[in-house]
Amino acid sequence: MDAAEDLETLGEKLYNLIYPKHKENAGKLTGMLLELPGPVLSQMVQDKATLTAGVEKALRALQLAKEPSKGPCKDVDNVSVSSDSLGEQLFELVDIYNTGHSQKITGMLLELHKEAVLNLLSDPKLLEEQVNFALKTLKEQNMEETDMSDTSDADDTERLGEKIFSLVEELDPLHANDITGMMLEMDPAALQQLLRDHTMLEVAVHKAQAALDTANQTPEEHSNILHTE
Structure with missing residues (x-):
């Protein structure tokens, strides 16, 4: 029919x-x-x-x-x-x-x-x-x-990573790769918020820098800092 x-x-x-x-x-x-x-x-x-x-x-x-x-x-x-x-x-x-x-x-x-x-x-x-x-x-x-916002996880993560990296690089060129990698472990919604709020981004970068500074000495503290996100 x-x-x-x-x-x-x-x-x-x-x-x-x-x-x-x-x-x-x-x-x-x-x-x-x-x-x-x-x-x-x-x-x-x-x-x-x-x-x-x-x-x-x-x-x-x-x-x-x-x-x-x-x-x-x-x-x-x-x-x-x-x-x-x-x-x-x-x-x-x-x-x-x-x-x-x-x-x-x-x-x-x-x-x-x-x-x-x-x-x-x-x-x-x-x-x-x-x-x-x-x-x-x-x-x-x-x-x-x-x-x-609803593209495949791989594409979404890649795009977020590129945007985050470009912003982080301005704040800490030396550790941009490491900091971006740490941030990409966060929830995508939280990452989107960091892209919109530069102050929050700076705070997150400082936390990541602190985690990097202590990573070689106290791995447990490194983990604790990341979990405060």
Whole structure:
């Protein structure tokens, strides 16, 4: 079964489930729900509670979409009474898409001009485009963070080592290799903090220098100094 046939089958099942309680809007509600991801639709077909929640959100979206047509001026006054009210209405619509990032996406959209946000409330198609764009942006941000912090251990250690070495070399060129090697035994999160805080880096370098000074005389003390990190 290809994707189109699969979607059509899900649509028929959803329509049959929605029709008994929402005869007048069954078609519209089904169409709105079919814009959601496939796995969510499958869950709705199997789980009555999930379907009910989705239908309720879609109904609220229909009601909000109809309200602006009653009178633009009056609607603007009502909807823009407070940012909280605007945010709540926008969240309700965004949450229909079950992206898993409703709160973040709503926050991103609320950064737009108020008129633009009002347009999103009254234009489901425009809202869908903005939600997809925001979701794409979030995914790209996550990928960048993954590239920075979740690369393989070997690559991560090598990059951290290079950055740490360049900073340590400025403080103690003679022992930069030894000190960097000692520091790389620390937790990666602690190393990242050293890169951000030069004072903490200097303290760590001093401790490592002390450890090197005493290494030949008292190995136990050397170990104790490192464990204070």
